[in-house]
Amino acid sequence: MESYLQEVKNFRQKWPNIEFVDLIFTDINATPRGKRIPVNALEKLTKGVALPLSTITLDTKGNVVESAGLGEDLGEPDNICFPVADTLMPTAKESVGQILLSMMDETAEQPSPLFIRNIVEDMLDKLHAKDQYPCVALELEFYLIDKKRGEMGALQTAINPTKKSREKDTEVYDLDGLDDYADFLSDLNKVAQEQGLNTSGALSESAPGQFEINFNHSKDVLKACDEVIIAKRLIRQIAHQHGFDATFMAKPFGDQAGNGMHIHLSLVDALGNNHFSQADGEASDLFYQTMAAMLAQTSDSMALICPNVNSYRRFVPGAYVPTKADWGENHRGVAMRVPISDSKNRRIEHRIAGADVNPYILAAVVLSAVLASENYTKDQCPKALSDDAIDLPLRMSEALDQLERSELAPYISRDFIDLYLACKRSELADFEREITPLEIEWMLHSA
Numbered sequence: 001m002e003s004y005l006q007e008v009k010n011f012r013q014k015w016p017n018i019e020f021v022d023l024i025f026t027d028i029n030a031t032p033r034g035k036r037i038p039v040n041a042l043e044k045l046t047k048g049v050a051l052p053l054s055t056i057t058l059d060t061k062g063n064v065v066e067s068a069g070l071g072e073d074l075g076e077p078d079n080i081c082f083p084v085a086d087t088l089m090p091t092a093k094e095s096v097g098q099i100l101l102s103m104m105d106e107t108a109e110q111p112s113p114l115f116i117r118n119i120v121e122d123m124l125d126k127l128h129a130k131d132q133y134p135c136v137a138l139e140l141e142f143y144l145i146d147k148k149r150g151e152m153g154a155l156q157t158a159i160n161p162t163k164k165s166r167e168k169d170t171e172v173y174d175l176d177g178l179d180d181y182a183d184f185l186s187d188l189n190k191v192a193q194e195q196g197l198n199t200s201g202a203l204s205e206s207a208p209g210q211f212e213i214n215f216n217h218s219k220d221v222l223k224a225c226d227e228v229i230i231a232k233r234l235i236r237q238i239a240h241q242h243g244f245d246a247t248f249m250a251k252p253f254g255d256q257a258g259n260g261m262h263i264h265l266s267l268v269d270a271l272g273n274n275h276f277s278q279a280d281g282e283a284s285d286l287f288y289q290t291m292a293a294m295l296a297q298t299s300d301s302m303a304l305i306c307p308n309v310n311s312y313r314r315f316v317p318g319a320y321v322p323t324k325a326d327w328g329e330n331h332r333g334v335a336m337r338v339p340i341s342d343s344k345n346r347r348i349e350h351r352i353a354g355a356d357v358n359p360y361i362l363a364a365v366v367l368s369a370v371l372a373s374e375n376y377t378k379d380q381c382p383k384a385l386s387d388d389a390i391d392l393p394l395r396m397s398e399a400l401d402q403l404e405r406s407e408l409a410p411y412i413s414r415d416f417i418d419l420y421l422a423c424k425r426s427e428l429a430d431f432e433r434e435i436t437p438l439e440i441e442w443m444l445h446s447a
Helices: 004-014 039-047 053-057 116-128 177-179 180-194 221-241 285-305 309-314 358-376 395-404 415-433 435-444
Strands: 020-026 032-038 049-052 078-083 096-103 133-146 199-203 210-215 245-248 261-270 327-329 337-340 348-350
Touching: 004 285, 020 039, 020 078, 020 221, 032 039, 032 221, 039 096, 049 053, 049 096, 053 415, 053 435, 096 116, 096 221, 116 133, 116 221, 116 358, 133 358, 177 337, 180 199, 180 221, 210 221, 221 245, 221 358, 261 358, 285 327, 285 337, 285 348, 285 358, 285 395, 348 358, 395 415, 395 435
Parallel strands: 020 096, 327 337
Antiparallel strands: 020 032, 049 078, 078 096, 133 210, 133 245, 133 261, 199 210, 261 348, 337 348
16 A cells, blocks of 8 residues: 555645545446545545445435345445545545545455456456457547526526527537637646546537547556546536536437447557557458457347436437447448558447446446457458348347346356346336326326
8 A cells, every 4th residue: 555655645745725535436337426534534545445335236316226135135234445546636626636446345355346347457357368458548428508407307408608598509520619618628628637637638529518528548448447437527527617517318318419438449469569450451360359249249238338218319310329230440320430540550449338338337348349259250250331230229128138148247247247237127117117297298188
């Protein structure tokens, strides 16, 4: 813990006005949970923080999912959480810092096998032992929206701070739109730099009030996932300071583009040579093997990377959201896109997940295909833009059933998959028990 204590010392020197620090752990939905402590208590974290194991299974409303079996049945046992290195940083609130936690078991000796960040770390260790180093870059979309709700609680697009009118026009890559939100983006960029986030800037996306923040490629996959958690929290904080709300819902507006989170993957050796390319610059056998594994796993993994009922509302025709397990070069309508790149930068862009995905689960899904690639041959990779590509499950219940029957367990533990299924089936049951305003409008007098 010497390195952690030095991190604390450096933090205090750099940010002397910070009085409190938020201890953040993430549940199965990647929602930040935790507690706030005085900054002078940071050294105590070397002994760990006891948190109930059941906190992993909190649903989207923050309730323990008892059917997952980690709550009352076990007596709410504690596990010990420790700080994640290099995540002690300021927030958008001047007097408050934050640090991420990772969960060990109750003895504080072994990583908790149910904590998804630990599962990803174990997968990375297995790949590194084979001289395979995944390099990833993530793209995260979000909307700035009005804090006020419309009729029947509907979301409303943001009031443009420059034009003083509600956003309604779609202008992809609109630079003037970025100027209109310059104060928000300036503050976001300022704190992102203070936090050391590996971002390459924001751009206006394909719907009114929608933006995308891009992260640079990194061989530190865990840190890349950590930064998504940090960035989401930061975006919400800065949005609130500027009078907006921010949402990462996969489909907040029925008539506008959804929010996606794409992940780019390349695979290099210890010297940085791209395993996806041959010496002559052409795609390697491993590239096609990995693509074959990714496509073979897409249906099985759909429930993991589309975690909510709302996730499936993105999958509509004409929205550049894939509905089949297909791939193609320089084509935004496929599940796995190969962007324009040279042999050094050859990569696969996984385009299925929405912005509501747990980034660690998304990474685990991608890495599981890399691990499984050795079980495939180049010839098993389907042709690009194949008409025979299988349809993806586009209802949450169907996706959960497919996950239960899946063969992902050698790569993502069966215990975690069962835990995930219990949590998501509980959420789906809660959702389906609700009587919606639309049902009443349609059926009150017609049923």
